[in-house]
Amino acid sequence: MLSCYPTPPKVSQEFSKNPTLYPSSSVLLCFSECKLKLRSKTSFQCYCTENENTHEASSQGFSALSTDIPWDSGSIWRTMAFYMFILHIPLSFGGLSVVAEILHEPHLDPQTEILSLLAVQILELIGTLFLLQWTAKPQYKFINFFKANKLSKKRNWLLASVLGCGFLFLLVFITSILADRLIGPKAVNNPVLKEILLSSNISKATCFFVYCITTPLLEETVYRGFLLRSISATMKWQRAIFISSVIFSAAHFSSENSLQLFIIGCVLGCSYCWTGNLNSSILIHSLYNAMTLLLTFLS
Template sequence: MSSVRWPLLYSSPPSSQSTNVGRQFTKQLHCSLFPSNQLTCSLRIRRSATLRHHASFKIFCKRSKTTQENGLSHGFSVLQGDSPWQGGNLWSTLAFYIFCLHIPLGFGGLSVVTQIIGKNSLLPQTKILAILLIQILELNGAFLLLKYTAKPQYKLSSFFKNNSSVETRNWVLASAVGFGVLVLLLFLTSLIASRLFGSKPVNNSILKEILLSSDVSRVACDIVYCIVCPLLEEVVWRGFLLTSLSSTMEWPQAVALSSAIFSACHFSAESFVQLFIIGCVLGCSYCWTGNLKSPVLIHSLYNALTLIISYLY
C-alpha cells in the first residue's frame, strides 16, 4: 500500500461549522494503469478550523492479487506490462545479438568451417553438422546475452511457465490452432504469389541434397530445424523482443514491429512477406497464451512440414 499527501490551501469566511476539527471522509476511486494494472484507491480529506483554512488529503492505493489477475484476464494479450529489458537496454541488446552473434555465426560460420577444413566446398553431411554446431553456439550465446542484460530477479525459464491467472488458455490447443492458421495463410499467399509472379519450386534443392545424403544428415536436420532453431528464434524474437515491445505499446503494434524485424533479419527479400506472416502468427500465439512453448511448437511443426515437403518432392 502506498500513500501520497498534497497540502491544499483555500480561503473562506469563518463560520460556526469551522470549529469541527478533523472532519474527514473517504471516497472510493478506481484507477487504471497502463497496460492492465488496476488500483483501488480511497481518498481521505482532513480540514482544520482556522481563519485561513488548511486542508490536506491522502490517497491510499492498494492493488490486490485478485484485481491484478482480473486485469490480466481481459483482452487478447496476457503479456505482463513490466519487461525485463527496457529503454535503451532493449535496442542495444538487440543490436549486439544481430551484429555480434546472428550475422557472424549465421552467415559467416560455414565460411569459417570451410577455411578450417581447407576445402572449397563442404559435403552435405559435414555442412549440416557444421550448421548444427553453429546454431548451438548462437543459442548459448543468445541465452547468456539475455540473461546478463535482464533485470537480476528475472529468469529466462519464466518464458516457459504458465501464468496462474490464465490457466484456462491451453497452449497446446493454441499451438494446434496457430499451426492450422499459419498453413492456411501461407497456402493462400503462395497461390497469390504464383498468380502474380509465376510458380516456383516448392522444395529446397540444397536441403533436399542434405536430407538424401545419409541418416546422420537427416537426424542432424531434424535437430537443427525442429529443436535448436525454433528455440533460438522464439526466445530472441518473441520472448525477448515481443515481450519488451509489448510493455511500451499495444500488443498488435508490438507483434507487427517484432515480426517485421524478425523477417528483415533473415535477409531474404523474396521471403519477407511469408516470414512476416509467420512472425505475426507466432507473436499472436505468444500474446494469447503468455507461454513460449506455444510459438516454439508451431515453429517446430512448420519446419518439420518444410523438411517433409523437401524430402518427398
C-alpha cells in the same frame, strides 16, 4: 437533597475569555458540507480512474504477457543490435565459411554441411542465452524466462498451438497461390536442403534436429521471448507483434520469402501473446518446419 440530574460541566475560563477556540454550530455545518462535497468529488475521480483502468485492461485482455520484464527499457534495442551484429549475422551467414576454411575444403559435402550448421546454431543459442542473462536485471532469475505466469496458466497453450499451426498453414497456402499469380511460380523445394536430406540417414536426423528443435528454440527465444515480450510492455500488443514480425522477416535476408516470414511471425506472435507461454510458439514453429522438410523431401 441530591439532584437526580447530572450537573452541567463548568465552562473553563479560557473558553469564556476566548470563545473562538471551539467551533460554533455554523462552522461545524460548513465543515460537514465541505466534507460531503470533497467525498463526492473524490468518489467521482476514483470512478473515472477505475473506468480508465478497466478500459485499458480490456484492450490488453488478449495478451497474457506480463508488463514486468527482465530488461530495462533502455537496453532492449542495444541487446537486440548486439545479437544481430555480433551473433546472428556472423554465425548464421559466415559460420559455414569458417568451417570450410578450417577443413581446407572449398565446398562442404551435404553431411558435413548440416553437422556444421548444427554446431553453429548451438553456439549461437548458447551465446544468445548468455547475452540475455548478462543484460537482464540483477535481481531477475533467468530460469523464470521460460515459465508461464498466473494468467497464462489458465489458457490452454497446447490447443492454441494446434489452432495456430492450422491457421498458419492456411495463410501460407493462400499467400503462396497469390504470389504465384502475381509474381509467377517458383520452385517449392530448396535444392540444397533436398540434397542434404537425400545424402544419408545421419543428414536426415541432423536436419530434423536443426530445423525442428534448435532453430525454433533459438528464434522463438529471441524474437518472441525477448523482443516481443519486451516491447509489448511499452506499447499495444498489436503494434509489438507487427514490429517483431518485421524484424523477424528481415533477419532472414530473404526478399522472396519476406511476406511469408512476416505472416509466420505474426501468427507466432499472436500465439505467444495469447498463451503467455513460449512453448506454444516453439511448437508451432517446429511443426511448420517439419512440414516444410517433409514437402521438400517428397517433392
